Amino acid sequence: MNSSTQAGARSALKRSVLPQGSVRGARGAAQAAPRRAPAPRSGTRTTNWAGWAFLAPVTIYLLAFYAYPMYRNVELSLRHYTVRSFVHGGAPFTGLDNYRKVLSDPAFGPALTHTLVFTGVSILCQFWIGMGLAVFFSRNFRLSATLRALFLVPWLLPLIVSASTWSWMLNSDSGVVNHVLHGLGIAPVDWLTSPTWALASVTIANIWIGIPFNLVMLYSGIQTIPSDVYEAAELDGATAWQRFWKVTFPLLRPVAAITLLLGLVYTLKVFDIIWIMTKGGPAGSSATFATWSYQLGFGNLLPEFGPGAAVGNLLVVMALAFGLIYVRAQRKQREA
Amino acid sequence: MKAQSIARRIACLGLAVAATAAAAGCSASKSSTAGDTGTGASTGGGSSAAGGTFTIWDPYPQFDNSSAWSQLLTKCGTDAGVSIKRTGFDTTDLTTKVLLAAQQGNAPDVLIVDNPVVSTLADGGVLTDTGTTKLDTSTISPNLLAAGQLGGKTYGVPIGANTLALYYNKAILSAAGVDAASVKDWPSLTAALAKVTAAGKKGITFSAIGTEEGSFQFLPWFWGSGANLKQLDSPQGISALSLWTDWLKKGYAPNSVINNTQTTSWQEFATGQYAFAENGTWQLANAKKAGFDYGILPIPAVAGGTAAAPTGGEFVTIPVQDKTDRYTTSQKLVACLTSADNALATDTTLSYVAATKDVQAKQVAANPDLKPWVDAVAAAKGRTSDDLGTKYPKISQPLWTAVQTALSGSGSPQAALKTAQTAAAAAIK
Numbered sequence: 054m055n056s057s058t059q060a061g062a063r064s065a066l067k068r069s070v071l072p073q074g075s076v077r078g079a080r081g082a083a084q085a086a087p088r089r090a091p092a093p094r095s096g097t098r099t100t101n102w103a104g105w106a107f108l109a110p111v112t113i114y115l116l117a118f119y120a121y122p123m124y125r126n127v128e129l130s131l132r133h134y135t136v137r138s139f140v141h142g143g144a145p146f147t148g149l150d151n152y153r154k155v156l157s158d159p160a161f162g163p164a165l166t167h168t169l170v171f172t173g174v175s176i177l178c179q180f181w182i183g184m185g186l187a188v189f190f191s192r193n194f195r196l197s198a199t200l201r202a203l204f205l206v207p208w209l210l211p212l213i214v215s216a217s218t219w220s221w222m223l224n225s226d227s228g229v230v231n232h233v234l235h236g237l238g239i240a241p242v243d244w245l246t247s248p249t250w251a252l253a254s255v256t257i258a259n260i261w262i263g264i265p266f267n268l269v270m271l272y273s274g275i276q277t278i279p280s281d282v283y284e285a286a287e288l289d290g291a292t293a294w295q296r297f298w299k300v301t302f303p304l305l306r307p308v309a310a311i312t313l314l315l316g317l318v319y320t321l322k323v324f325d326i327i328w329i330m331t332k333g334g335p336a337g338s339s340a341t342f343a344t345w346s347y348q349l350g351f352g353n354l355l356p357e358f359g360p361g362a363a364v365g366n367l368l369v370v371m372a373l374a375f376g377l378i379y380v381r382a383q384r385k386q387r388e389a
Numbered sequence: 390m391k392a393q394s395i396a397r398r399i400a401c402l403g404l405a406v407a408a409t410a411a412a413a414g415c416s417a418s419k420s421s422t423a424g425d426t427g428t429g430a431s432t433g434g435g436s437s438a439a440g441g442t443f444t445i446w447d448p449y450p451q452f453d454n455s456s457a458w459s460q461l462l463t464k465c466g467t468d469a470g471v472s473i474k475r476t477g478f479d480t481t482d483l484t485t486k487v488l489l490a491a492q493q494g495n496a497p498d499v500l501i502v503d504n505p506v507v508s509t510l511a512d513g514g515v516l517t518d519t520g521t522t523k524l525d526t527s528t529i530s531p532n533l534l535a536a537g538q539l540g541g542k543t544y545g546v547p548i549g550a551n552t553l554a555l556y557y558n559k560a561i562l563s564a565a566g567v568d569a570a571s572v573k574d575w576p577s578l579t580a581a582l583a584k585v586t587a588a589g590k591k592g593i594t595f596s597a598i599g600t601e602e603g604s605f606q607f608l609p610w611f612w613g614s615g616a617n618l619k620q621l622d623s624p625q626g627i628s629a630l631s632l633w634t635d636w637l638k639k640g641y642a643p644n645s646v647i648n649n650t651q652t653t654s655w656q657e658f659a660t661g662q663y664a665f666a667e668n669g670t671w672q673l674a675n676a677k678k679a680g681f682d683y684g685i686l687p688i689p690a691v692a693g694g695t696a697a698a699p700t701g702g703e704f705v706t707i708p709v710q711d712k713t714d715r716y717t718t719s720q721k722l723v724a725c726l727t728s729a730d731n732a733l734a735t736d737t738t739l740s741y742v743a744a745t746k747d748v749q750a751k752q753v754a755a756n757p758d759l760k761p762w763v764d765a766v767a768a769a770k771g772r773t774s775d776d777l778g779t780k781y782p783k784i785s786q787p788l789w790t791a792v793q794t795a796l797s798g799s800g801s802p803q804a805a806l807k808t809a810q811t812a813a814a815a816a817i818k
């Protein structure tokens with residue numbers, strides 16, 4: 054039984070793991086082609102051409118929309134661009150100067166810390182709140198479907214709407230949150246305008262927005278766990294707490310891993326919420342790499358494309374590093 | 390060649406879309422056929438044929454095609470014998486859009502752009518100077534024209550100007566026993582704020598957000614103290630920032646100013662709870678709708694007199710084209726847009742003050758409310774003037790950061806401005 058549930062969990066994993074799934078799919082297709090060969094006589098060539106033809110759109114798409122922009126962004130970060138050289142060309146190659154400039158910038162340290170804190174705290178809270186709700190909803194009580202749908206609302210709202218609403222609620226003077234605090238006899242907090250609270254405020258808003266995603270992923274993961282495992286555990290006298298830690302959590306691990314990875318990538322690049330709520334302020338106290346990069350490239354009167362691109366690339370490298378760690382962990386798990 | 394240029398453009402589009410590619414741009418390869426300026430995504434159809442289509446970009450997305458502004462453009466086009474393709478952009482997007490378009494060799498024929506950007510675009514070789522295009526700027530007030538000048542050349546014509554002043558709520562002032570006429574310098578203003586706060590109302594609201602708006606709003610106080618943008622941490626500069634910081638500490642100004650845009654700051658004033666608001670000419674129409682009696686004061690300098698407020702407002706410019714024969718028509722279009730009658734109509738629509746003395750006089754004759762604004766504009770100063778030009782943006786960013794640092798209490802005004810001066814000096818080196 055144990056092996057069958059593992060297989061079930063794996064197939065759930067396969068369904069959900071996008072990067073790995075696509076790699077496997079491609080390999081599968083390549084293997085399938087020769088196997089299918091016996092059918093038509095002149096098959097090999099035609100299949101090849103057809104194969105390439107099918108491959109062409111996605112290749113062109115990937116090159117045009119991923120590879121080339123990526124290459125241009127790297128190039129942008131390695132040259133010294135002024136407004137003049139941006140328009141007329143001839144920006145001198147300066148190697149890693151932009152990166153040096155960014156790394157030695159007084160804003161770098163705080164931005165890095167903010168990015169890590171924002172991402173770490175957001176993901177941890179989103180994940181565990183999402184997990185709690187997923188377990189809660191998996192009991193399928195009356196109105197649970199309706200309630201679950203309501204929990205999706207933050208996900209469906211355009212970010213500009215939810216971020217503006219948050220910034221309105223957290224306003225120091227007229228915000229509803231401070232109004233409630235006042236009613237409870239607690240001194241008002243300058244949520245968005247004090248350097249100590251600004252990062253916390255945008256993190257809270259981001260957690261709220263991220264919960265539905267975690268809820269949906271983990272809930273569907275729990276659905277794939279067969280109920281007989283729980284029955285067996287119950288017969289063996291496992292408490293609810295034990296059933297969660299010994300059955301649900303281990304069997305959910307593959308889904309949890311992809312949820313965390315996707316959450317990480319989404320959260321690293323969060324820009325709109327912070328920009329709308331605080332513009333990374335006051336004085337950079339809620340700036341992350343994403344907002345800093347935008348600030349450099351577009352937020353000032355005079356764009357600094359080189360350093361802006363350099364910060365963007367650092368962000369890409371961070372996301373990539375976590376992606377690789379994930380792929381590695383997956384491989385180990387599969388080998389085990 | 391054609392195919393290649395299309396591929397480039399597609400790639401360029403991809404670039405703009407790429408989520409992490411913060412600073413998107415395409416290699417500086419100009420379209421091989423300079424005439425087809427119309428293939429760019431945003432410009433729409435256009436051809437270089439004589440009497441063809443001329444493109445105009447403006448930062449007034451609030452005006453649709455049925456608006457008076459749009460009709461004026463069409464009329465000017467008809468007078469010049471061409472048809473007009475107009476696109477309105479959000480003002481913060483416009484600079485980037487123009488840079489990308491210029492890089493691709495399909496900049497618009499006429500560009501209306503925020504004044505502190507003009508010197509940057511001119512320095513980037515994107516704009517033609519008025520000598521080349523034979524635009525007449527002789528009637529324009531010199532202090533307004535200065536924002537568009539760089540290295541002895543002028544790169545556009547102001548379509549109108551706006552600036553900042555203090556709106557005040559008459560009912561609140563009289564209830565608190567403050568005579569608006571007594572507010573002549575910083576001490577009398579602070580005293581008035583103290584009285585109003587003591588009477589249970591709120592003092593003053595402004596915008597100190599971490600963008601150009603924050604610097605724009607701080608400059609009247611900064612200049613009014615006698616400080617100069619070349620030395621941010623001068624004692625005068627510190628006194629200006631201390632004035633704002635003290636207002637926040639004493640509760641004369643709400644803490645929300647740190648995150649206020651000029652629009653949200655206005656919304657606070659419009660609640661009728663605030664005695665004063667620092668805001669611009671463009672709010673005049675909203676002030677009439679506010680439902681309470683308001684007055685307007687020029688922003689006082691430290692020891693009396695009117696502080697120089699920064700000029701806002703847009704310039705009409707002619708971007709560089711590969712086909713220089715287009716300039717003749719573009720010049721006709723600009724001359725039409727900035728001619729006395731049309732400027733009067735446009736500035737009335739935009740709630741701006743005109744850039745020439747004659748038209749200003751007409752505006753005041755039609756609407757006496759505009760008198761304090763015309764005076765304020767006469768005392769105003771371009772942000773890029775004082776020979777700062779393209780250095781201004783590099784000073785402005787450290788300045789607004791310093792304002793935010795001091796107001797949020799994470800540093801003293803002295804320390805914040807000292808850091809700002811170090812950063813600005815390094816940036817303009």
